[in-house]
Amino acid sequence: MTQKVALVTGAAAGIGAEICRRLAADGMAIGVLDLNIADAKKVAAGIVASGGKAMALQASVADRVEVTGAVAALRESFGPVTVLVNNAGIAGFVPFEEVTDELWDRTMAINLKGTFIVTQIVLPDMKTAHWGRVINISSSSAQSGTVGMAAYSSSKGGVIAFTKTLALELGQHGITVNNVPPASITGTVMYEANKNLMPMTPEQAAQMMPVRRLGEAADIANAVSWLASEATGYVTGQTIGVNGGRVIV
Numbered sequence: 001m002t003q004k005v006a007l008v009t010g011a012a013a014g015i016g017a018e019i020c021r022r023l024a025a026d027g028m029a030i031g032v033l034d035l036n037i038a039d040a041k042k043v044a045a046g047i048v049a050s051g052g053k054a055m056a057l058q059a060s061v062a063d064r065v066e067v068t069g070a071v072a073a074l075r076e077s078f079g080p081v082t083v084l085v086n087n088a089g090i091a092g093f094v095p096f097e098e099v100t101d102e103l104w105d106r107t108m109a110i111n112l113k114g115t116f117i118v119t120q121i122v123l124p125d126m127k128t129a130h131w132g133r134v135i136n137i138s139s140s141s142a143q144s145g146t147v148g149m150a151a152y153s154s155s156k157g158g159v160i161a162f163t164k165t166l167a168l169e170l171g172q173h174g175i176t177v178n179n180v181p182p183a184s185i186t187g188t189v190m191y192e193a194n195k196n197l198m199p200m201t202p203e204q205a206a207q208m209m210p211v212r213r214l215g216e217a218a219d220i221a222n223a224v225s226w227l228a229s230e231a232t233g234y235v236t237g238q239t240i241g242v243n244g245g246r247v248i249v
């Protein structure tokens with residue numbers, strides 16, 4: 001069997017880096033795409049040191065020219081890309097009346113338009129292979145709403161709607177499209193930057209969870225590993241909650 005090639009965006013840190021390590025352990029060759037090329041190289045080097053295959057790619061997911069170049073480099077080195085994890089995202093807590101046009105547009109450009117751009121650029125490889133897995137990292141804030149996250153939760157709601165529509169369009173090509181909405185995942189750059197702005201301490205938040213703990217990047221990577229596998233050809237358009245029971249729909 002030829003080795004599958006996976007592209008993970010926002011892969012230099014946090015959840016994305018853990019997803020890279022997990023998919024590499026599953027036997028895939030990994031494109032570690034991020035704005036932050038120094039840390040992306042560290043993630044790729046760690047995978048290579050563990051016996052896996054990975055390369056770092058620098059691009060902003062919001063920039064079609066940069067993403068086109070990065071995907072071409074990945075394809076050239078490792079082959080067609082048939083697993084895509086749209087994970088890159090930005091977040092912040094801003095009261096609604098203080099949200100500026102600039103913040104709104106930047107959030108949409110990275111979280112929502114970036115998902116659209118990268119998917120569109122990778123898609124021809126999946127259609128040629130008549131097999132593909134697109135996994136979008138959304139957020140539980142899109143399901144429940146979150147105070148101070150109007151732009152962020154709107155962008156992630158868009159990611160969920162995008163997932164559903166693509167599943168309808170691409171199922172006939174052997175391509176599944178699903179999304180994973182995390183709740184609080186500790187230890188990531190995003191979580192550490194925002195945890196003091198949250199209404200509860202991490203300990204209080206953990207006690208509110210049905211499973212009595214906050215999430216870890218590995219919790220998300222486990223779900224992504226399953227969604228990226230051969231086992232999920234009949235799972236598409238779905239929102240796979242990995243949130244300790246914070247949101248149950």
Ligand SMILES: NC(=O)c1ccc[n+]([C@@H]2O[C@H](COP(=O)([O-])OP(=O)(O)OC[C@H]3O[C@@H](n4cnc5c(N)ncnc54)[C@H](O)[C@@H]3O)[C@@H](O)[C@H]2O)c1
Binds near residue numbers: 016087139184186
């Ligand atoms: N951590 C959480 O609690 C949590 C909760 C819900 C959803 N999420 C979602 O999970 C995903 C990963 O979150 P995380 O906590 O690991 O974040 P993080 O901030 O730790 O890592 C995000 C990575 O994305 C990269 N990035 C940002 N903008 C980019 C761009 N334009 N192009 C390419 N790369 C870019 C950053 O450089 C960084 O390496 C995000 O989509 C986030 O919205 C996280």
